[in-house]
Amino acid sequence: MIRSTVPAPSFAGTCPETLVSPARLASIPRFAAVVLTALLVAASADAAPERTNAAGEGEGEQPSSSLIIIPSVSQRPPTETRQVEAVDIMKESRQPRGRRGEQRQEIAAQYRKVLLVLGTSGRDAALSSLFELETGFMEGRHPKEVQDLLDAEVAVVRWLGERDLEALVPVLALHHDAYRLYIQRSVPILAGHSSRLAASLADLYAREGGSEGSRVLGARALASLGIYAQQMGVKLQGLGLLLAALEFDPGSEAALLGLATIHERSGNYHRAAEYLLQLIDRYPDNREGRLRMAVNLNRLGSGHDAMRLLNGLIAEPENDWIALVAFQELAGIHRKAGELELSEQVLWQGLERFPDDGRLRTQLALVLDHRRLPTRSLAVIGELYREAGRNEGPSARRRYGMGPQEAYAKARATLEESAASRVARLAQLLEATVVEAPAGGAL
């Protein structure tokens, strides 16, 4: 069982000097310092029984001036604990007797063949064989019997792990793929089984690998599983996996972003901002993190600091979904603050860069209506329908809602590369050791 107790982001300490020292502040970029200030201000406002409007507080002030409110933040729960439903692979389970024992041996033998296919013929062929084996086993059985499947597969994995831990990495990647496949094909029992086995393998590799590299790789595999679970709406499982990833790699970009996204989707904006603060402190170039921080800061009442981050994003040359959402959000903040001309200006700037975006156009129509310019507004909205269907793919806001795709892809890519470089070891091990393989003569 993986039990992950990960310190939640906090500004631990009791005096300003130990919390955020001037040297530390100097080492982080200006925007991160601003965000830190804003978050602390927002945290203070959130903690106060009578919340006052925190927007604008601290604007133009030096970060140090807000440090006095840090103690109230540090009173927040310092840890976030989640359990990942996983198995201790290296702990041998009791071999059942009779028919069940024979059955387990039979499955183990078939599973070993699947792994041999993985080692010799590649992942697609192995995935297909695994799907056939596992769905065939579960056909007509009670869901609880998935435990027998797990025990049989774990026996093979244990045997492999005892001989060469590196050979488990391709197996981990295989079960990660199986998890996605079962989710896509709506086979929840086996999706849970695959996720559990993949998480257990990642945990084992990270714990027993004995190097920083193995911890990081294990963490990335867990983060990848966690983000995927979150995207599929399995939030609690995703949370557990991501916290476990953070335990092995406290600086995991994917895990921090994934955790922030889960909390954001659950309406825990403060907690989301805390993870995002850690993220952009470590990875100031992470544009998605800065965008999400801005969105959450605005929700927490720090509109001015959100605007600073958003202005930073739109000043950058990238014409991606992040910039587009930044334009939309910035214009929205100005509009809600009654700054209609500024909002209009931002929207026109946005349309220069994203002329096909209907949402900027709709926002602009609203702003122009508020400015009592209905004819202009009508002209703007007319363009929207002239351009219908010109855009392809998800809208930028939907892309935001889909969670950290790039971080997921990066974590996946690391796992893929690592698995590919170790697949020959898996094949060698399986081909060379037929006789001594687990489950006795059946193999």
Add this chain to the structure above:
Amino acid sequence: MSAGGSGRSLRVAAALALVAALLGGMPVAADGVEVAILDPGPFDPAVGVVQVRIEVDSTEAIQRIDLFVDGEIKAQLTKPPWNVTIDVGDENEEHVFRAVAHSVAGATGEMTIQTPAIEVDDVIDLPLQQLYVTVTRGDERISGLDRGEFTVLDNGQRQELVTFEGGDAPLTAVLLVDSSESMRGERLGAAINGAEAFTAGMRDLDEAMVILFADRLLGSTPFTDDPATIQASLGGIEAGGGTALTDHLYAALKILDGRQGRRVVVVLSDGFDVYSSLSMQDVLWKTRRSQAIVYWLQLRDARRAGDKPGLYSSAWRDADTNRQEFQTLEAIVRESGGRIVTVERIDEVGHAFRSILGELRGQYVLGYYPTGLRKDGSWRTVEVDVAGFGSRVRVREGYVDY
């Protein structure tokens, strides 16, 4: 040198051919420099700040493009993309846009388009208030009532009716069809067929526009009275993606500002918004300044199990906010004088569309000049009573005085 790929060249050529056909050869290509003004188009009114998009196809490098509006030079562009935002002023009038491209070798090409003025029926400038009133008793609509049987109170003051019509007043409708993932496959086809049934039941001078939306606009028809246009415009579009109802409802109300007479929006959706940038409060604000009636065909079978307002959250809104948004949508429908029609199964959509059209046909149209207008942005309540026991009146609940 070519300023774009072959696809772009084709688009430029097509644009040139279209404009040439429409305007009698206004684009002038000389020495291999071809210019096309892509935005604004020849049918698009240009008012205020306007984005101009130009494409050039040339065998030589382009040194600059001069953009003239109504004979005055407005911009000089020296490098691609050949886009610029200019202000043509707030007057609602025709404009002549002329783009002249100069190559480095001195060759030129140009194109001229003329944009029309907008026909606006703006409620701000019309003191006549028109009320579209549905009268029922039990489940039946009551027809044949006379002017004298209606009493109209505007901000509590009795008003004198200056116009009174039965249900024959022409209508302009926007049929706003949620085409997100849950509508994939035959469901979208059924929804489009329902929209066609609505259009087929319309009378002379009625028009409808069908808009398919998800988290982005998927497709739309022009305002039309021809059901065949709907299939022709929307055939081949596949449902998919999330829902941004709020943004598209605002846009639908806005596009109706440019239409005459009785205006209606019919929304077909489960009402669960995920990706909008505007809030339903923005739409409520707009509804109060519009004369449009909003109907909501609330599609229930598309909902995921357990989805209820207030029980789902997304990256953009928490559960509480979602519940408020849902309630505000209900308020929008009620305040506008429309109603919510529950659609349990997708095959009921056609019937639901037709029932709304039938209701619109049975409406009374009451016109009066409100007394005591102050133009101060205040909310004025409207109440309509009908003589006779047991009659129920549905009408917009008020409007903003501005």
